[in-house]
Amino acid sequence: MATTETLILDEVIxxxxxxxxxxGGAALAGLVxxxxxxxxxxxxxxxxxxLNFALNLEYLEAEFYTLASVGETIDQIGIGIGAGTAMxxxxxxxxxxxxxxxxxxxxxxxxxxxxxxxxxxxxxxxxTFLRGALGASAVAQPNIDLYHSFNTAAxxxxxxPSFDPFASDVNFLLGSYIFEDVGVTAxxxxxxxxxxxxxxxxxxxxxxxxAYHAGLIRTVLWGLDQATPAAGIAAITxxxxxxxxxxxxxxxxxxxxxxxxxxxxxxxxxxxxSTIVNADSNTIAFSRTTQQVLNIxxxxxxxxxxxxxxNGLNGNIS
Amino acid sequence: xxNVDDLIRKALTRRKFMVGAGSVAALSAxxxxxxxxxxxxxxxxxxxxxxxxxLNFALNLEYLEASYYLIAATGTGLSAADMGTGAASVTGGAQVPxxxxxxxxxxxxxxxxxLNHVRFLRSALGxxxxxxxxxxLVNSFNAAASxxxxxSSFDPFASFDAFLVGAFVFEDVGVTAxxxxxxxLTSTTYLGxxxxxxxxxAYHAGEVRSLIxxxxxxxxxxxxxxSALRATLGGGNETALSATTVVACNPTNxxxYARTPSQVLNIxxxxxxxxxTSxxxxxSGLNGNITxxxx
Numbered sequence: 001m002a003t004t005e006t007l008i009l010d011e012v013i014x015x016x017x018x019x020x021x022x023x024g025g026a027a028l029a030g031l032v033x034x035x036x037x038x039x040x041x042x043x044x045x046x047x048x049x050x051l052n053f054a055l056n057l058e059y060l061e062a063e064f065y066t067l068a069s070v071g072e073t074i075d076q077i078g079i080g081i082g083a084g085t086a087m088x089x090x091x092x093x094x095x096x097x098x099x100x101x102x103x104x105x106x107x108x109x110x111x112x113x114x115x116x117x118x119x120x121x122x123x124x125x126x127x128t129f130l131r132g133a134l135g136a137s138a139v140a141q142p143n144i145d146l147y148h149s150f151n152t153a154a155x156x157x158x159x160x161p162s163f164d165p166f167a168s169d170v171n172f173l174l175g176s177y178i179f180e181d182v183g184v185t186a187x188x189x190x191x192x193x194x195x196x197x198x199x200x201x202x203x204x205x206x207x208x209x210x211a212y213h214a215g216l217i218r219t220v221l222w223g224l225d226q227a228t229p230a231a232g233i234a235a236i237t238x239x240x241x242x243x244x245x246x247x248x249x250x251x252x253x254x255x256x257x258x259x260x261x262x263x264x265x266x267x268x269x270x271x272x273x274s275t276i277v278n279a280d281s282n283t284i285a286f287s288r289t290t291q292q293v294l295n296i297x298x299x300x301x302x303x304x305x306x307x308x309x310x311n312g313l314n315g316n317i318s
Numbered sequence: 319x320x321n322v323d324d325l326i327r328k329a330l331t332r333r334k335f336m337v338g339a340g341s342v343a344a345l346s347a348x349x350x351x352x353x354x355x356x357x358x359x360x361x362x363x364x365x366x367x368x369x370x371x372x373l374n375f376a377l378n379l380e381y382l383e384a385s386y387y388l389i390a391a392t393g394t395g396l397s398a399a400d401m402g403t404g405a406a407s408v409t410g411g412a413q414v415p416x417x418x419x420x421x422x423x424x425x426x427x428x429x430x431x432x433l434n435h436v437r438f439l440r441s442a443l444g445x446x447x448x449x450x451x452x453x454x455l456v457n458s459f460n461a462a463a464s465x466x467x468x469x470s471s472f473d474p475f476a477s478f479d480a481f482l483v484g485a486f487v488f489e490d491v492g493v494t495a496x497x498x499x500x501x502x503l504t505s506t507t508y509l510g511x512x513x514x515x516x517x518x519x520a521y522h523a524g525e526v527r528s529l530i531x532x533x534x535x536x537x538x539x540x541x542x543x544x545s546a547l548r549a550t551l552g553g554g555n556e557t558a559l560s561a562t563t564v565v566a567c568n569p570t571n572x573x574x575y576a577r578t579p580s581q582v583l584n585i586x587x588x589x590x591x592x593x594x595t596s597x598x599x600x601x602s603g604l605n606g607n608i609t610x611x612x613x
Contacts, residue, residue, distance in 0.1 A: 208574030215524025284514035
């Protein structure tokens, strides 16, 4: 894929022109076709800015999954986190007091351990891919918090005073649940803002992988919930979804794991269906603006820095 | 309504791409599925196709998926109102004998999702929407099973696990089709919709692939035989299913695969001939302007 990466780099350099995104046209189009794509008021951002925005999110995901699967941070396994092509110089990762190694999840379900290993590998590759595409423009990893952030989110969602996503199979899956649907909506929202078709192709391809992850994680969680209803796993996912929807200001763009009544090809909504897919009434995946994504990862309805990124994202979208 | 008018205008002035469809279709419908050749890199005629053409291409695939899942879930397919005037019919299919509520709920969900995609695309296309083409859910699966080395026949409606393998045939292909088409769209609105539908297909694919893992090694084996067949027909772009490879993506950079319309047609027509206009799941070809595997 060196060729593709080179192409993307060329495109990034070439597309220094400012993005002219006309809110009026987008709003009209949204009305006509019922698209969930939201108008984005940021008129001065380049493809590089959006790719760096994505890179910040990939750092977060890669750190989470790598810690969960092997008990190490990504720089410990040889992935660069510094600015540009520098291996070092990136921000720190705050984990629970017992330390980085203790974040390796004591998996009791072999399949879940395998999933963690796979997703860690794929998120690491996304980091490496985006850093390669951005080259000298790549931002360093910002400071990441995987300890206080989860506790705060748990409290805000009404799950409890604390939450350790590295404590068990289910907790790991719930931690994953927090990230994957957000990744889908973030890439979906950014796709239409990219000026380079090459960058768009790459973003769409990463979007698809995040959605594969989300489909996998949600299916496994739903299966566990249905097997042991007393654990209340699905109810927790609903709380997480509700929190995300509240943080992004819509209150209606996130669906947890539950059951709904569908009509299918009839006229009466009497088919009980699952909600593995997180999507709108047209079954088109939700889309979020960069600001809405920031609100979620900062755990702030006003977009104040915090949550998973205590010092904010690096780059021009923060 | 500016975009709708623009779409209709483009639809009325677009060039036709069906060339000599009839005779090739007749040949292709008879037994070509046993003569697979590695897919050469097709050249896609992007310069002459409009957004409406790509959306109609997607609509054909959604008709196929919706028909499959609706029949599997309920025993009946799309209602007349969702097929369009002049729609052809579906051959085969039956309600799957589900053995648990959770199985049924999965099937109902995906069926509703794909039906919603049909309705969304038909609404977006308006009067430009093509009707449902003829769809074959019997001979197609049997030919695919034979070509893949699974056996002389395969009935995806026989059990929930078999239904998952049938679903596997479609979902990864849907992802690659939308991923390949997204950069070809000129409208940002359509791009957003296509990316959002692609994401849903990927949710489905992640779901179906993980459920097949739960179904056991025999079904994982069937899925991977199908995957190998798709790779032969569709220019590679496949990831064999295993406990550590649930996601179908490029192992180097973890980017999902993209296929050209021609590569997708090779798969759904079940032919590597390179000049087919019908076959497999679409015995009379797709409706619209993207119908031929001639690149």
